[in-house]
Amino acid sequence: MERDLLIGIDAGTSVIKSVVFTLAGKQLAMASRPNSYATPGPGQVEQDMHRTWSDCATTLRELHDAIPDLAARVAAVAVTGQGDGTWLVDREGEPVGGALLWLDSRAAGLIAPYMRSDAYRRHFELTGCGLSACMSSSQLAWLLENQPERIARASTAFHCKDWLYFKLTGERATCPAEASFTFGNFRTRAYEPVILEQMGIADCSRLLPPIVEGTEISHGLSATAASATGLPEGLPVILAYLDVACTGLGGGAFDRSGQVGLTIIGTTGMHMRYTATLDAVKLNASLSGYTMCFPIFGASLALQSNMAATVNIDWILDAGREAAAAAGAETSRAAMLSAMDKRVLDAPPASALYHPYILEAGERGPFLDPYARAQFSGLTNRTSYAGMVRAVYEGLAFASRDCYLATGMIPQEVRLGGGAARSRALRVILASMLGAEVRTVNREESGAAGAAMMAAVQLGIYPDIPTSVDAWVTPALSETTPPDPALNQLYSELYPSYLAIRKAMAPSWESLARTRELTA
Numbered sequence: 001m002e003r004d005l006l007i008g009i010d011a012g013t014s015v016i017k018s019v020v021f022t023l024a025g026k027q028l029a030m031a032s033r034p035n036s037y038a039t040p041g042p043g044q045v046e047q048d049m050h051r052t053w054s055d056c057a058t059t060l061r062e063l064h065d066a067i068p069d070l071a072a073r074v075a076a077v078a079v080t081g082q083g084d085g086t087w088l089v090d091r092e093g094e095p096v097g098g099a100l101l102w103l104d105s106r107a108a109g110l111i112a113p114y115m116r117s118d119a120y121r122r123h124f125e126l127t128g129c130g131l132s133a134c135m136s137s138s139q140l141a142w143l144l145e146n147q148p149e150r151i152a153r154a155s156t157a158f159h160c161k162d163w164l165y166f167k168l169t170g171e172r173a174t175c176p177a178e179a180s181f182t183f184g185n186f187r188t189r190a191y192e193p194v195i196l197e198q199m200g201i202a203d204c205s206r207l208l209p210p211i212v213e214g215t216e217i218s219h220g221l222s223a224t225a226a227s228a229t230g231l232p233e234g235l236p237v238i239l240a241y242l243d244v245a246c247t248g249l250g251g252g253a254f255d256r257s258g259q260v261g262l263t264i265i266g267t268t269g270m271h272m273r274y275t276a277t278l279d280a281v282k283l284n285a286s287l288s289g290y291t292m293c294f295p296i297f298g299a300s301l302a303l304q305s306n307m308a309a310t311v312n313i314d315w316i317l318d319a320g321r322e323a324a325a326a327a328g329a330e331t332s333r334a335a336m337l338s339a340m341d342k343r344v345l346d347a348p349p350a351s352a353l354y355h356p357y358i359l360e361a362g363e364r365g366p367f368l369d370p371y372a373r374a375q376f377s378g379l380t381n382r383t384s385y386a387g388m389v390r391a392v393y394e395g396l397a398f399a400s401r402d403c404y405l406a407t408g409m410i411p412q413e414v415r416l417g418g419g420a421a422r423s424r425a426l427r428v429i430l431a432s433m434l435g436a437e438v439r440t441v442n443r444e445e446s447g448a449a450g451a452a453m454m455a456a457v458q459l460g461i462y463p464d465i466p467t468s469v470d471a472w473v474t475p476a477l478s479e480t481t482p483p484d485p486a487l488n489q490l491y492s493e494l495y496p497s498y499l500a501i502r503k504a505m506a507p508s509w510e511s512l513a514r515t516r517e518l519t520a
Helices: 049-066 108-115 119-127 136-146 148-153 160-169 176-183 193-198 202-207 223-229 243-251 310-326 333-346 385-407 424-434 446-458 465-472 485-504 506-519
Strands: 005-011 015-022 027-034 074-081 087-089 156-158 236-239 260-265 269-275 290-293 300-306 353-355 375-377 413-417 437-441 477-481
Touching: 005 049, 005 160, 005 243, 005 446, 015 049, 015 446, 027 049, 049 160, 049 223, 074 160, 074 243, 074 446, 087 148, 087 160, 108 119, 108 136, 119 176, 119 193, 136 148, 136 176, 136 202, 148 202, 156 160, 156 202, 160 223, 160 236, 176 290, 193 202, 236 446, 243 260, 243 269, 243 290, 243 300, 243 413, 243 446, 243 465, 260 385, 269 385, 300 385, 310 333, 310 385, 333 385, 333 424, 353 385, 353 485, 385 424, 385 485, 413 424, 424 437, 424 477, 424 485, 446 465, 485 506
Parallel strands: 005 074, 074 236, 260 413, 413 437
Antiparallel strands: 005 015, 015 027, 087 156, 260 269, 269 300, 290 300, 353 375, 437 477
């Protein structure tokens, strides 16, 4: 029987998914499991590593019910997953406590002085990436100072996808993107010892796994993993890049013109442009953002990422649900979202300004501040609830404009992905904020698709990444949502105020954080 299928695994923050594609990129089936995590202490967010693998294996087993003869037809499995965080294992491959997620902010206070030091500029020039509390380097520094016994027990520091790859193959490895923007040099795609030395974690260099390029190398599915998943032992398994890079690949970030951007409005907000050469990379003066290796040597994604995107929408909708419930009217978040989408566009624009820094981890794009917090500015007694929801949507669009300007330019066309892309209100507001045409990619699972595309190149199904994009992504692009000229003018006039407020708030954010620490 012909092996005519590929499986892409995407272990996200909220859900872990396994998705079956044809070799031409058509999605045939998906199985998923929700993730859960614990909060063992202030700012601490950890995920059970054994459960993550068990859920992954379960999704792979469930695919057999959807696809006849899956084991005989699948050509390869590729795995991607949530970035940042620290997934420690010992010599036997057993977890050393829970995995620290990218939501974990425990290292914020520890890294703040380093980020103000002269050494930090060299750090940024090498990695091309702004440091944040969610990164493995920051978390290792915190563990070394506060829980040294965990570091002593550990043998390898994985990221999420690396842990799953290890469980699938028995191989300890990571991808060039995650390795270089956390611990290395995006130009060489190799580790840089000076990064660990400057952060006081040089002894942790022993924990860093080998770097593997997934478009060139695969490892076979182990006998243990074969038994757990129902897939054949020896099946090629590809370690794809982290989910941001794979979402960029599957979601349309690659474009030969250089005039296209990709915005993902998911749990986080990601705003990226493809840069074809190292010379095209422009590092910004605020020392923020990511220069993320793309699976074409020398190419990168110039990326600015907000810590929180749809989390802000969830918060404002849940506030409305809570108020409704207090009056005896129960409703769901989905019902609220559907009802508000039209009302948002009917509400007056810019009735208030909203800065969408809702997470306790602060902000990382296009500026770095672990103390940044969300806020409304300009509320009056005439601001309706729909106006507040619209302000949240506009705040996400202002943040997108802020981020694209930090990458060097606002693209002429922006491709929009993530769950919020289904919102017509958000598409209109984003297009008008940027003065750019917005297109969606008609593919639900861009991250899993990007991983599978890397597998297709590794297997020789396509000769290179651009050819796979032509086959998988280009046919899935939607028609455009154009900007509203009047709204674009209004937002352009308001953007300097949005920027001035967020710059003026920094001292107050830190003061509020110090006060909370004293009263916690």
